[in-house]
Amino acid sequence: MILDQFQEIKQLLSTPKKIAIIPHRNPDGDAYGSCLALYHYLLKFNHQVTVISPNDCPNFLKWLPGEEDIVVFENTTVKATQILKEAEIVFTLDFNALHRVGEKMQKVLENISPIYVMIDHHQQPDDFANFTYVDAAVCSTCQMVYQFIEKLEHLDFIDKNIATCLYTGILTDTGSFRFPATTSTTHRIVANLLDKGANNSEIYNKIHNVSTYGRLQLLGKALQNMKIVEAYQTAYITLSQSELNKFNFQKGDTEGFVNYALSLKNVIFAAIFIEDKKQGIIKISFRSVGDFSVNEFSRSHFNGGGHTNAAGGRSDVSLEKTVTKFVDLLPQYNEDLKLNK
Numbered sequence: 001m002i003l004d005q006f007q008e009i010k011q012l013l014s015t016p017k018k019i020a021i022i023p024h025r026n027p028d029g030d031a032y033g034s035c036l037a038l039y040h041y042l043l044k045f046n047h048q049v050t051v052i053s054p055n056d057c058p059n060f061l062k063w064l065p066g067e068e069d070i071v072v073f074e075n076t077t078v079k080a081t082q083i084l085k086e087a088e089i090v091f092t093l094d095f096n097a098l099h100r101v102g103e104k105m106q107k108v109l110e111n112i113s114p115i116y117v118m119i120d121h122h123q124q125p126d127d128f129a130n131f132t133y134v135d136a137a138v139c140s141t142c143q144m145v146y147q148f149i150e151k152l153e154h155l156d157f158i159d160k161n162i163a164t165c166l167y168t169g170i171l172t173d174t175g176s177f178r179f180p181a182t183t184s185t186t187h188r189i190v191a192n193l194l195d196k197g198a199n200n201s202e203i204y205n206k207i208h209n210v211s212t213y214g215r216l217q218l219l220g221k222a223l224q225n226m227k228i229v230e231a232y233q234t235a236y237i238t239l240s241q242s243e244l245n246k247f248n249f250q251k252g253d254t255e256g257f258v259n260y261a262l263s264l265k266n267v268i269f270a271a272i273f274i275e276d277k278k279q280g281i282i283k284i285s286f287r288s289v290g291d292f293s294v295n296e297f298s299r300s301h302f303n304g305g306g307h308t309n310a311a312g313g314r315s316d317v318s319l320e321k322t323v324t325k326f327v328d329l330l331p332q333y334n335e336d337l338k339l340n341k
């Protein structure tokens with residue numbers, strides 16, 4: 001986005017507006033962190049602001065400041081639809097294609113005509129927004145929101161709540177500052193967030209040290225189910241619906257499981273396939289290290305996308321057939337999957 005457009009947005013936001021902010025379905029730390037940070041920021045200017053999430057978040061995000069104010073579309077569809085219809089500005093955060101909010105909410109978004117502002121860090125954005133502020137090189141949407149506030153020359157407005165929300169998304173989307181998109185700029189921003197009152201140790205504990213017994217048992221099952229395809233430096237994990245039920249699966253429990261497959265020596269491509277009988281789909285997460293693009297792989301074969309090293313996808317056939325399709329695709333990528341770790 002060019003400087004003029006930030007000025008245009010600043011002008012737009014200079015008088016109180018009705019504003020909705022939307023994360024993607026199955027919101028993660030970056031999605032909720034960025035939405036809530038923007039929420040607290042916009043409230044300072046007397047806007048009427050609502051965060052509308054397609055569905056609920058995992059328990060490990062329930063403590064985020066302002067989470068209790070979020071309207072969940074799936075639970076309160078009539079109210080959420082009304083707010084969306086009345087919104088003058090709709091911010092879409094941490095996603096770049098409208099289908100990522102789910103079918104029902106997508107229909108609502110396609111039938112309203114607010115000013116859409118997309119702030120995101122995924123590759124290949126769809127062209128639905130009036131303002132598209134996207135940088136696929138940035139580690140998280142939370143960093144993008146920080147930079148957005150910076151471009152509006154409002155860094156002084158960042159308070160403890162905003163800093164806490166932004167820190168959370170940067171922490172989770174960088175795998176605790178491990179992933180390659182974590183730059184010196186990220187660390188400078190994080191330093192500023194600490195100065196504004198974000199408590200790094202407390203946030204880490206609230207996100208990561210809240211496992212249930214069932215979750216750890218499920219992790220044990222996932223690790224037992226892991227298969228390695230040595231010829232292609234690939235490893236994958238499956239979890240069936242009955243396995244999830246057995247260990248009392250709660251939303252968010254499988255977060256991070258796929259990284260165990262990627263942590264294997266010589267493995268550069270990892271996947272986890274999770275059966276969701278209710279939705280009738282297999283939810284897939286892909287991860288890679290190095291140049292192999294799981295964004296391209298998922299876009300080409302599994303109706304998804306994301307980043308070079310982390311992407312999501314889904315499949316409408318059975319768990320078994322999905323895995324067979326996956327394994328059968330690997331030889332096509334023979335050259336790419338020979339790279340060194």
Ligand code: 5GP
Binds near residue numbers: 094097306
């Ligand atoms: P996860 O595997 O954690 O669901 O997703 C990995 C990354 O890919 C996240 O940044 C997520 O937002 C993104 N992602 C997941 N599914 C999709 C999709 O269908 N399309 C796009 N463009 N990105 C996705």
Ligand code: MN
Binds near residue numbers: 031141
């Ligand atoms: Mn993100």
